[in-house]
Amino acid sequence: MPLQRVHFAEEVPEVFRTSMQAIRRELEVPAEFPPAVVEAALAAAGNPRLPELDRTEIEFVTIDPPDSMDLDQAVHIERAGDGYTVHYAIADVAAFVQPGDPIDVEARKRGETLYAPDKRTPLHPQELSEGAASLLPDQVRPAILWTITVDASGEGTDVSCKRALVKSRAKLNYAGVQKDLDAGTASESLQLLREVGKLREQRELERGGVNLPIPDQEVVTSDGQWTLEFRAPLPVEGWNAQISLLTGMAAAHLMMYGEIGILRTLPESHDDLRRKLENTAKALSIPWPVGTSYAEFIHGLDPKVPAHAAMLAACTVLFRGAGYTSFSGGVPAQPEHAAMKSEYAHVTAPLRRLVDRWTSEICVALCADAEVPAWVRESMDEIPKIMEECDRKAHAYERSIVGMVEAGLVADQVGSTFDGVITDVDDREPTRGIVALSTLAIEGRVTGTAALPLGQPVRVKLTEADIAKRTVAFELIP
Structure with missing residues (x-):
């Protein structure tokens, strides 16, 4: 990878x-x-x-x-x-x-x-x-x-x-x-x-x-x-x-x-991997037209554009x-x-x-x-x-x-709210998942009181940013 x-x-x-x-x-x-x-x-x-x-x-x-x-x-x-x-x-x-x-x-x-x-x-x-x-x-x-x-x-x-x-x-x-x-x-x-x-x-x-x-x-x-x-x-x-x-x-x-x-x-990669990447693209406001392959999508990204650069970093999961x-x-x-x-x-x-x-x-x-x-x-x-x-x-x-x-990067912003998109949901605990922030190239754990809306834009609050533990966590704002 x-x-x-x-x-x-x-x-x-x-x-x-x-x-x-x-x-x-x-x-x-x-x-x-x-x-x-x-x-x-x-x-x-x-x-x-x-x-x-x-x-x-x-x-x-x-x-x-x-x-x-x-x-x-x-x-x-x-x-x-x-x-x-x-x-x-x-x-x-x-x-x-x-x-x-x-x-x-x-x-x-x-x-x-x-x-x-x-x-x-x-x-x-x-x-x-x-x-x-x-x-x-x-x-x-x-x-x-x-x-x-x-x-x-x-x-x-x-x-x-x-x-x-x-x-x-x-x-x-x-x-x-x-x-x-x-x-x-x-x-x-x-x-x-x-x-x-x-x-x-x-x-x-x-x-x-x-x-x-x-x-x-x-x-x-x-x-x-x-x-x-x-x-x-x-x-x-x-x-x-x-x-x-x-x-x-x-x-x-x-x-x-x-x-x-x-x-x-x-x-070969699995369908759930494509789903996660499509959701990440949505979080970063990058169009991924229906029928476009991984290769075509990635070749169309420009690493000089910050959102595209973040998307390329996310695409490393293709090599997992x-x-x-x-x-x-x-x-x-x-x-x-x-x-x-x-x-x-x-x-x-x-x-x-x-x-x-x-x-x-x-x-x-x-x-x-x-x-x-x-x-x-x-x-x-x-x-x-x-x-x-x-x-x-x-x-x-x-x-x-x-x-x-x-x-x-966000250690001094605990308690602040951010826009993002739910890019992944835990199959066993659908109230837990991953959120990608729309304004920062950051993903973090997120929890909610109900099943998380996969692929949907959400508002989240930063609840933890610990440099020593290397953790960033959010909770879903209903």
Whole structure:
């Protein structure tokens, strides 16, 4: 499920910092790395296993937020006839981490990097994730090099995946790349990123897929009051994401053909989920015409519009129930990721996500017509369980932080009344449910003296807003 990131425009207030420390204790979020893991990372950083293939002539660049140092991906695109060749270099974590070593053991406990407004809890020690394994500019690095042929319609037609040495030419950020593209001064490769990204977005819409451009939330302080603003993703962020999705789909197709792998899967959503989202759209005064699919509705949302940004955040529930499916000697009965309308695998973020090290090894072996390493085969069934547990922790972490911020936004308004719409009703206790406020991007628990009117506009009174408990509660005004 896509995560909703919260940032603070200024220093995090102490009341929120204290609450986030409590959240980390409750969820048992790891603290610093044990000394043995740091020692192993330092040793690995100085002695990586380097591949023979040298592709440092490819003019890769990375595109990330300005403060990112854990650079997983570098891209270069060139024309090939009436189509394109996409070169995508992914950090090769396995060049530094061996099965069963202290770094590997610790990474299996962590599963993925966790994010909070006041700190980042990384999967790997910084000596690797922000140093020797990161695709930093002007540094020769071991990588998993994906080469994908894309036709004039944006469809991938061929793929190869092998280990190679690469060198990024520049550490770019989204705002800078967007500015250069808009001004017409971007490199040819970046102009082709826009071209291919738009084609892939059209292909996504045609197959009915959904890729949520989740806006970041930023807490802004003004005259002693906190407000919540959404930062809409730039178009280039979507185009860059499409290259990652293209690679993940290519990886899934390799695995399906080779009958071995770990897929990211998601069952079809239920009718009650659509009902809840339709009610949320009503609360935000966003039309959802009858007969319009999820994909058509979501593709029509503009993240620069605050109500649409809030709707996109609500739509993350479409990804609820996503999991990982490992298989060998056959293919899964249900291999598809329903939101993407395609088979899909995670392979592009190994510095921040454990499973990508396994899937990358499988794809490299399949492309070389070689045996998948024994350590991968022996632990394949374990990885989905680790990842699903870590995903639950990440989502609980996200929900707790969002709940904390929302409670802080209205903490001084207990007793005030608000307009909203009932978006969900408890099947067992119809006097309890969820209300979405019409003027704030906030949902909260609501109770009434009679059955709540699902999907209907209501007036509610704020009865609780507790930052420490991360709770917001309302009662229905008859």
